[in-house]
Amino acid sequence: TQTCSCCGCISLNSPKGRAGLRIREWSCSECGAVHDRDVNAAKNILALGYERLAVGIPVL
Template sequence: MHKLSTALVKEYDAIFIGNVNASALARTRMAKSVLDAGRSLFRTMLQYKSDHAGVWFDEVDEAYSTQTCSCCNRRTGPKGRECLGIREWACAECGAYHHRDINAAVNILTAGRRRLAEGIPALPALGAAAEG
């Protein structure tokens, strides 16, 4: 994890990761892979190494990143837990052929670039956070 995170920070000026809900996934059959992957530790390494190197690091909402076609932006990908085993699919709208993880990574990168272009939203007021 140290080698990979260092290599990523050296190679890229901006790194975006999905805000996967690890505690929710831990209650599913995905639990073993989510927890064993040490995802949270890897995220922490990427964060502090990015901060140290002046690399932009951001977490983006990854909702629907696996279902959304990265070419036409329609939600034509496999849906639901029962479809987690489907690794490759073709978009019914535009015909693009996707590998599940690569398509999701492209969508996360697009979301990160959009955030960079729009600017980072201001922190919500303290009262708003308590209401949420």
């Protein structure tokens, strides 16, 4: 499953299993944001780090 880096939900549209391996982008079923798999994963990892600092992700 993929966690949306925008709203934090676990998207039902996320790529799964073998079929998902070819899908680089997916859209969140909750907020509609389109995510690149790798970028979203990186954001989620960053979010975990920032969570400790409680400052959130700065807008680039």
